[in-house]
Amino acid sequence: MNFDFSEDQKLLQQTVRDYLSKNSPLSLCREVLESDAPYAPDLWKGAAELGWLGTAIDERYGGAGFGYLELVLIAEELGRALAPIPFSSTLYGPAEAIRLAGTDEQKSRYLTKIAAGELIAALAFSEASGQNDVESAATTLQGGKVTGTKLPVIDGGTADTVLVAANSDAGLSLALVDLTGKGVTREPLESIDPSRPLARLNFDGAPAELLGAEGEGAALASDVLDRAAVLMAFEQLGSATRALEMTREFVMDRYAFGRPIASFQAVKHRLADLWCEIELARSNCYWAAWALDTDDSELELAACSARISATKALDLATVEMIQLYGGVGYTWEYDCHLFYRRSRLLGAALGGSSAWRDRLVGRVDARAAA
Amino acid sequence: MDLNDTPEEASFRAEARAFLEQHLELLPPGTLRRGLAENLTAEAVAEAQAWQKTKADGGWACINWPEEYGGRGASPIQKLIWGQEEAQYEHPNTTVFSIGTGMAGPTILAHGTDEQKAEWIPKLVTGEEIWCQLFSEPSAGSDLAGLRTSAVRDGDEWVLNGQKIWTSGANWCKWGVIVTRSDPNAAKHAGLTYFVVDMSDPGIEIRPITQINGGQGFNEVFFTDVRIPDAWRLDEVGNGWRVAITTLMNERVSIGSAGGESMISSLIEHVQELKINGGRALDDPAVRQRVADFYVRSKGVEFTGHRTVTKLSQGGIPGPEASLGKLIAGALIQDIASYAMDLEGQAGSIMADSGFQASYLGSPGLRIAGGTDEVLRNIIAERVLGLPPETRMDKDIAFKNIPTGPPSK
Secondary structure (H helix, E strand, O other), X not given: OEOOOOHXXXXXXXXXXXXXXXXXXXXXXXXXXXXXXXXXXXXXXXXXXOOOOOOOOOHHHOOOOOOHHXXXXXXXXXXXXXXXXXXXXXXXXXXXXXXXXXXXXXXXXXXXXXXXXXXXXXXXXXXXXXOOOOOOOOOEEEOOEEEEEEEEEEOXXXXXXXXXXXXXXXXXEEEEEEXXXXXXXXXXXXXXXXXXXXXXXXXXXXXXXXXXXXOOHHHHHHHHHHHXXXXXXXXXXXXXXXXXXXXXHHHHHOEEOOEEHHHOHHHHHXXXXXXXXXXXXXXXXXXXXXXXXXXXXXXXXXXXXHHHHHHHHHHHHXXXXXXXXXXXXXXXXXXXXXXXXXXXXXXXXXXXXXXXXXXXXXXXXXXXXX | OEOOOOHHHHHHHHHHHXXXXXXXXXXXXXXXXXXXXXXXXXXXXXXXXXXXXHHHHHOOOOOOOOHHHOOOOOOHHHHHHHHHHXXXXXXXXXXXXXXXXXXXXXXHHHHOOHHHHHHHHHHXXXXXXXXXXXXXXXOEOOOHHHOOOEEEEEOOEEEEEXXXXXXXXXXHXXXXXXXXXXXXXXXXXXXXXXXXXXXXXXXXXXXXXXXXXXXXXXXXXXXXXXXXXXXXXXXXXXXXXXXXXXXXXXXXXXXXXXXXXXXXXXXXXXXXXXXXXXXXXXXXXXXXXXXXXXXXXXXXXXXXXXXXXXXHXXXXXXXXXXXXXXXXXXXXXXXXXXXXXXXXXHHHHOOOOOOHHHHHHHHHHHOOOOOXXXXXXXXXXXXXXXXXXXXXXXXXXXHHHOOOOOOOO
């Protein structure tokens, strides 16, 4: 057993961190948040040039052919930087689905472009508030055409292609839809984190390309969500760790009653508890990264555990961040709200924690019965 | 990153299992950890000693210790593997050795002379001699360095007077490790010296403490003019605090490394069988939410342990971050017990075979012994996160001048 990343993997992580600290300061996230720009194009270009987008994509399709252990570390760093680019939208859902179920031709066509940064993709499973399962999609797939409405779709306003879940007579299917083609209209939705924009997508007989067999989308969607959850959890973990570090620095520098407020036990114990939550999440994330990388059957448990604990850790980190910064933490000027907003955006993407808990227990129960 | 055994680890696991199969039966699943320091009988202690002897003869006791001291120089990962395997078999409760093998032994190995190691370690490994730890005092618990049991030098001997408390299994012990105040004129942490004492000394009186669960795992120990040779001193005079820290770090790792996992599997089995509102408790949406959170926390503790073991195997030592396991697992065990009882409805007040009521009564001890939750949070805040230490009233003055409250009752 070796439950740690290798020296090479840690070196890669450090390289990514160095690049992002120069090219993705928090001011970049704020720039996107305060403007109409959907993402930071230079950073997106950089991510492609440095090969991050193709990290886990096969060399045949222009990727680097690394495993997931490298990709999760890049995700963690992007989370640290609150990087305002459609990395997660493109890679965690759509690229994974194409890898799992695409034909060679589809892989070659899509993954090559994704690795090169020439195609932005997005995940369009959700349709309505409160919908926590993919299977009940009202969107239909008939004769190769999709009709229905998807919301919210992160990066739906700029994506070239989306992965949709739609029902036909055969059951749930996953399909790719070209958003620049016919039968598609997009409307922006106001995002809780405008550094990551949301859209509503309306499909009216939009041509769709089936991914995997028709009617076999439920199992595929479940796999895609598990894999996306692991990658997203590392992003959440990165954001949470950064929030703790910044809060630590703030309470060390802030004096009250003649002492740094970091010297008060009320503050110390809160940060100790937060550190514990983040470490528990980190351990679950490592478990999930291992399961994802080795395709182990524990992935179905580990993905849920990583997702639930990383969401909780980031939630707590950002709530505590604002509380411990005090008044200034509640100002637009300070960066706390960038984290607070991102926490909710990531916590909602892929469905809320309540749904993931239910999913986890269902699987634990089934395994115990087996 | 790889959770699976390497070929070497797999062959070590097979070797361990072969030894266990030769001597023991597999354990039925779902056995609960109830808390600290269960009542022991002389018969149980004799059975534990027999099993410890069997392990020692086979080279499976204290496996991570050097070969010359009865171990097999096993790596931290091999120790983890052994623990995983042994836990699957029905064997006598060996808690009575945990102070010796988990705390006193490692401390002697780290700070003792070759003569001291040769004298104490072999019989500790075989279980022939049982050890206890004499640290806490009525007015020195979380503030352990405030201890007052005095050690006064008299030629080649020391004379000990005072009172210790919360000493597990003192009545079964041949030896104890003790921290004493050897210089009340020195500053608090500088005036301490660490010794080994013979528990059969007529100047030592042991009185059991009855816990909230009715158990009597702990004792008060009184010292009246107990004379010990200077040869029983561990490390330098005045260096006792540093030695004590070695013992305490080993204690936290040892308390923190077990319990949560068996608790969550017991809870899952319980809610699969328990009926509420005419259906399985586990099918109730509210129950599923709580069980999921317990499961995720429990897995987090388990895999944090794996990260610690990996770090140890890369040559690290148990650091302050090892406090996490005990801090989280202690409260988790208490919370799970409490929730399981809540689901039982009015029957939750019956001391049931499921063991949750017993866990509920035992678990508060897990959050106090070996560093309270609050002390662990301070350790994490100060030594992991580097936050400033508490403002103190006891620094840079002689110990005897430190303000104290009224005497404990």
